[in-house]
Every structure is written in structure tokens, then in C-alpha cells.
Amino acid sequence: MSAAVLDVRGLSKSFGGVRAVDGVDFAVAAGELLALIGPNGAGKSTCFNMLNGQLRPDAGGVSLNGRSIVGLPPRRIWRLGVGRTFQITATFVSMTVRENVQMALLSHHRRIGSMFARASGLYRAEADALLERVAMRDQADRVCGVLAYGDLKRVELAVALANDPRLLLMDEPTAGMAPRERVQLMELAARLARERGIAVLFTEHDMDVVFAHADRVIVLDRGRLIASGTPDQVRADPQVQAVYLGSGAMYGHAQ
Structure with a gap:
């Protein structure tokens, strides 16, 4: 494996007497x-929120390309090259697809003050290039409020790519999507990751998506890492089977 883009060591977070994340290591x-x-x-959302600065760890380290990002606010972390998509899409519904991506580009280029002028001409070609990558160029002029949910997920991915991320955090990327849309979105994310050398960490409740698209899988239970390996290794792991099989939890909605 090449050098780690994201390196997490001993990551821990408690809320009162509950250890939400307990000494987690991965890269x-x-x-x-x-x-x-x-x-x-299990602690997945808490872990994610520590990685992009929404929560500060009680202990442990988080390094991006060898640089500690613990304690940095989300915007600083974003500027260092961490993109994120969310379980519930967060687009400006009254703006066009292109304008949503342009807003992210304005922020990336530190031109957010230009939003008070007509921003429609700023970074238009760059926005269209990102939309082309996610197969949404032909819908660039449509208002986001009328898009199908799967298309909104693609727009959100284009927005996440606007800062040329080295790391992409995808929280439940296929939630609410039809089965075919799930496959298409994850195939797109995998292709972009490999073409652009982006490290991708994603949470997902659909195990078919996980086992079909992940290179490796890590499993949390009650804040602790209980398994790590290839999809086949994790699926066959006795502890994973003991924790999930029989209760149906492995196919439950992730948090």
C-alpha cells in the first residue's frame, strides 16, 4: 500500500460515561x-465528525499527509484537502446545479466576497468540468430543487471535489437512492478516487454496496475496532458474524 493520506491513531471520544470511540486506529x-x-x-458518526473537525478528540491523533489536523476547525481542514458528502444532501435548492458548484469554487479560491456581484461568470468552465466528471453537465442549468435525489447526490459529489481533495469523507453516500443509482454512484466515486489518487473513507448501511466497492472494510462495535481487512475477510470474520448475524444489525441503518 502507498503512504497513508489519512492516518488515525488511538482516536477516542467520550460523552459523559459513554465511550463513543475508544482507541481506534486505521489508515x-x-x-x-x-x-x-x-x-x-457503534461510533461511526462520532468518528467522522472528529476527522473533519466538528468534534475534538479526547485523545489520539489524526494526520493528513503527515500533518496533524487535530483541533483545526472544519473550514481549515477543508482547505487542507478534505471533502465531505452527507447522508442528507445539502445543496442550495433555489440555485442551479452549476451555481452550487461555483459557490464551492468561489470558497476554494477565496473569492466568496464576489458572491455579492454576479457570480455566474466566475469559474464557470471549472464548474462545468466538475459536472462533466459526475455526469451532470447536461443538467447544469436546472435548479437543484427539481432534481431527482440520485442526481442531487451527484451534484453534492461535484461540490465535494471543488477543493481538489486528497481525502473524501462520504457519510452514507447511497442513502435514499434506488439500487441502480447506488451502484452507479459508488462506481463513479471509485473511478474518481483511482483516477485522481483520492483516499475515500465512507460509511454505508447497504452491505451489497460495501462488499462490492470497498477495497478494505473496518468494523466498529460500541466504539471499538473489532475487525479490519478485505471485504471477504471481514464477511468471514467470526467476531463480525457473532456481533451482527442473527440480529440483522449488519443490514441496519448506520449511525
């Missing part, structure tokens, strides 16, 4: 898709 390399899975309350 993600350039071009790799790593799935983070586990039942409700």
Missing part, C-alpha cells in the same frame, strides 16, 4: 476506498 491510502461499518451506536 487510508491514495486511491483506496475504505468502508467504515457497524450497528447503530
